[in-house]
Amino acid sequence: MLECEYFTSGLCNACAWIDSAYSEQMILKIHATKELLHPVFRTEHPDALWLEPVTSPRWRYKNKATMTVSGTSEIPILGVLPDHDDVGVDITGCPQFPKEMEFVFAAIQNMVAAAEIQPYQASTNTGELKTIEVTISPANELMLRFVVRTGAALTPLRTYLPILLKPLAKQRLPARVVSVCVEDDREYALHGKYLTLQIDDLPLQVASTSRFNTNPHVTKYLYRQARAWADEVGADNVWDLFSGVGGFGLTMARCDTPNPRVPRTIWGIDACQESVRAANITAHNMGYRDVARFVLGDAARLDRYNVADLAVVTPPTPEGLCALAAQFNETGPKHLLYCSAYPVQLAEDLVKLNNYVPIAARLFDMYPNTPHAETAVLLERI
Numbered sequence: 437m438l439e440c441e442y443f444t445s446g447l448c449n450a451c452a453w454i455d456s457a458y459s460e461q462m463i464l465k466i467h468a469t470k471e472l473l474h475p476v477f478r479t480e481h482p483d484a485l486w487l488e489p490v491t492s493p494r495w496r497y498k499n500k501a502t503m504t505v506s507g508t509s510e511i512p513i514l515g516v517l518p519d520h521d522d523v524g525v526d527i528t529g530c531p532q533f534p535k536e537m538e539f540v541f542a543a544i545q546n547m548v549a550a551a552e553i554q555p556y557q558a559s560t561n562t563g564e565l566k567t568i569e570v571t572i573s574p575a576n577e578l579m580l581r582f583v584v585r586t587g588a589a590l591t592p593l594r595t596y597l598p599i600l601l602k603p604l605a606k607q608r609l610p611a612r613v614v615s616v617c618v619e620d621d622r623e624y625a626l627h628g629k630y631l632t633l634q635i636d637d638l639p640l641q642v643a644s645t646s647r648f649n650t651n652p653h654v655t656k657y658l659y660r661q662a663r664a665w666a667d668e669v670g671a672d673n674v675w676d677l678f679s680g681v682g683g684f685g686l687t688m689a690r691c692d693t694p695n696p697r698v699p700r701t702i703w704g705i706d707a708c709q710e711s712v713r714a715a716n717i718t719a720h721n722m723g724y725r726d727v728a729r730f731v732l733g734d735a736a737r738l739d740r741y742n743v744a745d746l747a748v749v750t751p752p753t754p755e756g757l758c759a760l761a762a763q764f765n766e767t768g769p770k771h772l773l774y775c776s777a778y779p780v781q782l783a784e785d786l787v788k789l790n791n792y793v794p795i796a797a798r799l800f801d802m803y804p805n806t807p808h809a810e811t812a813v814l815l816e817r818i
């Protein structure tokens with residue numbers, strides 16, 4: 437049984453199911469997901485569509501920590517902030533994260549204290565430092581992001597950066613990216629731009645503003661499944677809509693069929709400039725520049741879906757597919773791969789996609805010890 441001192445002492449409830457056996461958690465997740473989706477699967481035998489669920493390690497599975505900063509500049513607290521409170525709970529020993537993160541959190545606390553940066557206090561709207569985000573790669577390289585209230589924290593963060601970078605490098609935890617997000621303003625790069633998250637043969641580049649899956653073990657199987665489905669339906673042209681850093685598309689660029697007819701071409705679109713850049717850099721590094729291209733834009737405003745054989749859709753919440761569902765119904769590709777961590781939204785969109793039927797589905801346990809999971813559904817045009 438998983439032991440977490442923060443949970444048992446009532447300080448943190450983020451992993452609300454931590455007390456339940458993992459097999460029980462999976463049963464509950466599968467049941468809840470099926471209950472939502474089966475009524476909209478439009479088949480008499482919905483159970484037959486499901487592949488074996490993909491499970492996760494229960495401990496140390498998460499490569500990204502987002503910590504609220506509170507306390508004082510002398511003793512900053514990194515953790516969670518109870519509602520209506522200015523004093524947070526230190527969760528730097530959280531067992532979701534790799535053990536190395538504890539050293540990183542301590543190094544950040546030292547630097548914040550040395551630079552005398554005041555944590556933000558909501559009750560008085562004073563102080564600067566709101567949150568810190570730490571991403572650790574499989575090679576133990578880091579991406580660090582400071583979210584601050586105003587530009588006042590920029591100079592001390594720049595000046596005291598060596599106090600953070602040196603001990604990390606000495607501990608063999610080199611920071612490849614350090615950035616500052618000034619709320620309602622912009623992102624400032626203090627050091628480097630991209631971190632490599634290696635997933636199977638994919639050297640995925642991620643930037644500080646990128647959205648990416650934070651459970652690399654499960655993501656590996658999600659991407660493998662996407663490629664297997666693309667192979668199965670014989671897709672030659674894949675569109676990766678809401679492509680982020682391009683993980684789906686770039687995994688699918690390689691066909692695993694014994695006799696691929698032509699190289700599979702990938703075209704991706706995302707609204708985040710740095711993610712699009714990152715995806716194109718990964719494509720270049722993999723030698724896929726001629727087959728995979730990612731562009732900046734609004735995925736909801738495209739109207740030429742029929743040039744793709746398969747479109748991968750991972751829409752943001754709560755928006756979902758919106759107008760795209762109607763466009764897909766009219767001129768969409770033969771197959772869609774819809775992947776979402778929000779089954780309610782997925783169910784609503786499946787109802788809207790009335791010219792498609794699900795032909796396969798799989799649950800990916802991205803968030804162990806919580807009620808949440810990721811579901812991927814492969815749909816075919818009727």
Ligand SMILES: C[S@@+](CC[C@H](N)C(=O)[O-])C[C@H]1O[C@@H](n2cnc3c(N)ncnc32)[C@H](O)[C@@H]1O
Binds near residue numbers: 683
């Ligand atoms: C849930 S993330 C999926 C990212 C990626 N496909 C993955 O699985 O790692 C949603 C992505 O949609 C992008 N996005 C949000 N609204 C968009 C829009 N209107 N057009 C294109 N991309 C959008 C965000 O920048 C983000 O990268």
